[in-house]
Amino acid sequence: MGALKIEPISQRCAVCQAPVAISPVGRPRLYCSNRCRQKAARIRQILVGALTRLELLNMQLAPAIDWSDEDHRVA
Numbered sequence: 538m539g540a541l542k543i544e545p546i547s548q549r550c551a552v553c554q555a556p557v558a559i560s561p562v563g564r565p566r567l568y569c570s571n572r573c574r575q576k577a578a579r580i581r582q583i584l585v586g587a588l589t590r591l592e593l594l595n596m597q598l599a600p601a602i603d604w605s606d607e608d609h610r611v612a
């Protein structure tokens with residue numbers, strides 16, 4: 538019987554889903570290229586920025602909500 542060829546565990550680029558070759562040494566790569574790595578960093582930046590804005594919005598809105606209104610209705 539033919540010898541079974543052991544393939545290295547293939548990984549896919551987190552951005553474009555292209556197969557990423559895993560080298561036996563060094564850290565596993567998440568992205569196929571520098572371009573994808575930069576793109577991922579940019580997306581992460583946008584996401585963090587959006588989340589921060591949402592949190593700021595939340596903080597601004599929270600005091601404006603009059604929760605005591607519920608109590609008045611009950612009483």
Ligand SMILES: [Zn+2]
Binds near residue numbers: 552553570573
């Ligand atoms: Zn990629």
